[in-house]
Amino acid sequence: MAHHDPSYKLLFSHREMVTDLIRGFVHEDWVAELDFNTLERVSESAVSHDLREREDDMIWRLRWGERWLYVYLLLEFQSSVDRFMAVRLLTYIGLLYQDLAAAGEIPPGGRLPPVVPIVLYNGEKAWWAKTSLDDLIEPNLPEQLQRWQPQIRYLLLDEHRYAEAELAGQRNLAAALFRLENSRQPEDIERVLASLIDWLTAPEQDELRRAFVVWLKRVLLPARVPGAEIPPVNDLQEMHAMLAERVKTWTEEWKQQGLDQGRLEGETKVVRRLLIRRFGALPAWVDQRLERASEADLDAWTERLLDGQTLEAVFNDLN
Incomplete structure (x- = not known):
């Protein structure tokens, strides 16, 4: 987000x-x-x-x-x-x-x-x-x-x-x-929603229940399944039932997202190994940059590895 x-x-x-x-x-x-x-x-x-x-x-x-x-x-x-x-x-x-x-x-x-x-x-x-x-x-x-x-x-x-x-x-x-926020499968969301349904039962909590539904519809689900059509549900019970109905289809889509993330992590490991071979043990700031790197970052750093004489030269966008 x-x-x-x-x-x-x-x-x-x-x-x-x-x-x-x-x-x-x-x-x-x-x-x-x-x-x-x-x-x-x-x-x-x-x-x-x-x-x-x-x-x-x-x-x-x-x-x-x-x-x-x-x-x-x-x-x-x-x-x-x-x-x-x-x-x-x-x-x-x-x-x-x-x-x-x-x-x-x-x-x-x-x-x-x-x-x-x-x-x-x-x-x-x-x-x-x-x-x-x-x-x-x-x-x-x-x-x-x-x-x-x-x-x-x-x-x-x-x-x-x-x-x-x-x-x-x-x-x-x-x-x-x-x-x-940390959910990686539709089943993860289902489990948390079951807890929220159990906890938020008081009439005075109605607005908070709606706030969770709004956030799920506007933020979490669009981030997890981009482009998916999300039905107009209005309460946590409906949201829970909707997820159960679509769990098979969305699980496949989330699995592909996981494969893409795994590929990025694999590329990060390769760049880390190359940096260690060239410069030895890496300082903490390099690990931090690698941890939050995008695919474009990794490509740029790999190219700079060919000519860069220092870590600072490879990560020359650091201030």
Whole structure:
């Protein structure tokens, strides 16, 4: 999913999704002290235009003891990783603090509330950007100069890095979404939908059920079976029945996609072997580039292997 789709943001406009995301994937002691009954979306009217125009960002807050804790949730849909994500978040959180101060949310003499920046990434290629601003700033600075440098880090949740066994053991809506993202067979989707049907039974969850259906129709299924005609289903039960009806046909189409992916992985292994033979052990940045390489990338690097004297020359598009 290389482009932003409103249906993904629609899912995380529901308290249940944000609650399960934090409870299931932020593994730190202070989470136990959060009062999820107070979880609320920060109104768009409470933030400036600079933050409102961030269509793929959401800001929530909830009580942590007697204090408000803000959760800046950035939904990242781009296919290429943003090396300077930490810089972007430094800007966004600065704008949030300005807006809170302007709105009178910070009492006279009061301190700024804590903010937890979370980057939820569902791109196909592995995330490789540094999660701490420290790692982007010139190293080896004198201590007196170092203390003046800004600091920020963000929590990265790369959906494709979670194993099925890790996710399947959780009764967790965010984990179910990640399992759908990672699905490789129609049967995988069927199993997750069966769980969602079982979990989302309350009348007040009707909008969340519809949000999952919209996302499946608009995003996941078109990505898995491009060009396939998707019937106008309106609820999870209908979606589950439709998948069961078409499982044989779609399994064949997905199998071909898997063969194409396997061919790309095979070409990547060949290029890696050639690089090792030419230059010896490969540094981490080369492995990261190979991991997210397209077929065009591999072709270009293979050609440069003939004349390139260094790894940097082969990957001459690196900055």
